[in-house]
Amino acid sequence: MMNKKIVILTNIPTPYRSKLFDLLCESNITVIYCAEVEPDRLWTIPRINDHNNYILKKSKQIKGKNGFYFHLNFEIFKVLNKIKPEILIITSFNPTNLIAIFWAFYNKGKLIYWTDGTLDSETKIGFIRKLIRKFLFRKFSSYICTGLGGKKLLKNYGVSNNKIFYSNLCVDNKLYQFHKYEDREFDILYCGRIVDRKLPRMFADICNEVNKIRKIRVHIIGDGECREELLNLLKTYSVDFYYSGFVQSDQLVKLYGTSKILLLTSEFDAWGLVANEALASGTPVIISNKAGAANDLVANDINGYVLGNNDIEEWRNKALKILNNKHLWHKMSSNGVQIVNHFNYDSALKGIVDSIKILNR
Known part of the structure; x- marks a missing residue:
């Protein structure tokens, strides 16, 4: 299967995909990055192996209205002409990816679309971008998504079930440190970018309501324009x-286990990897139903709660329910660790491999 020349084109190196891409590169798949980093990303760039990895130089980056960056780099023509892939895996529809798609059309290469998106995360895209998607979606041979939200998105564009494959987002679960309920210094954790779409004001309001009934200590990890x-x-x-x-x-693995619960408020999130990290540390999660990880990773009364964004009182009640019931916390903590262990690199790799295998049928 891997005797074919296969290229994955993605935006930038990220901590949460570096290990998966290393595994893919060992299978003789080439990963091309549109840029080395984006201006608003503060994380340390993961080590990029020279083997089967390539970062495009001098990429023009344009910030969209939704806060995400678009990449434009014509160097992709030169790189693809050199590699001559038979299969091209596209991870977005930014300009560099569109150039690569047309390269595949011209050179009769097969296309796979890999998305982290959901119906909710793509509600804000404009008419022109939706039109481009509707046209191009018919040109792909198979599709990869991270969960149920991604599957709904693909089916909304008319993709059939037999062409959809799951490659879950995951972290290295065994690295995360667990602490007993009594040893956790903080009650509530906020972890992530502090920007409008993460609803930080709503998070503060929930903490205020909880604090009126039970005095709490909150841990804030992250940075952003709403800090x-x-x-x-x-x-x-x-x-x-x-x-x-x-x-x-590499330091976060020590911190999730110091809080009793994670609140993941969000207007939209393609997934919400902080939920994986919290659960791997045995920390129950209360998550917005607008985050992709909701329902895939978090189940009501099992390892946390999935809630809407319009009821702060319900968020308060569920937070207090967990914080005030040590037996319930231990049950959710244990369940969370067990559930998140199914979200691992082996299962993520399998979805990608299966999406390629179907092209040989």
């Missing part, structure tokens, strides 16, 4: 909190 607003709100509400700032992924 000062979030911290000032917590001060105004007299919520005791500690702000760690941005923390690199």
Whole structure:
């Protein structure tokens, strides 16, 4: 199967996909990155193996209205002409990827589409971009998504079930440190970019409501344009909190286990990898139903709760339900570790391999 020349074109190196891409490169798949980093990403760039990896130089990056970056780099023509892949796996529809798609059309290469998106995460894309998707979706031979939300998105574009394959987002679960309920310094954790779409004001309001009934200590990890607003709100509400700032992924593994629960508020999230990280540390998760990981990874009364964004009182009640019931916390903590262990690199790799194998049928 891997005797064919296969290329994956993706945006930038990320901590959460570096190990998976290393495994793919060992299988003789080439990974091409549109750029080395994006301006608003603070993480340390993972080590990129020279073998079967290529980072495009001098990529033009344009920030879209939704806060995400588009990449434009005509060097992709030169690189693809050199490699001459028979199968091209596309991970977005940014300009560099569109150039690569037309390269595949011209050279009669087969195309696979790999998306982290969901119906909710793509509601804000404009008419022209939707039109491009509707046209191009018919040109792919198979499709990869991260979960149920991605499958709904693909089916919405008319993709049949037998062409859809799962490649779950995951972390190295065994690295995350577990602590007993009694040894956890913080009650509630916020971890991620502190930007509008993560609803930091809603997070602060929930903490305020919980704090009125039970005095809590909150841990804030991350950075972003709404940082000062979030911290000032917590001060105004007299919520005791500690702000760690941005923390690199190799240090995060030690921190998730110091909080009793994670709240993942979000207007939309393709997945929400912080949920994986929290569960791997035995930390129950209350997650917005607008995050892709909801329902795939978090189940009500099992390892947390999936809630809508319009009811702060319900978020307060569910947070208190877990915090005030040590037996329930232990049950959810144990369930969370067991469930997240099924989201691993072996299963992620299998979905990609299966999406390629179907092209040989």
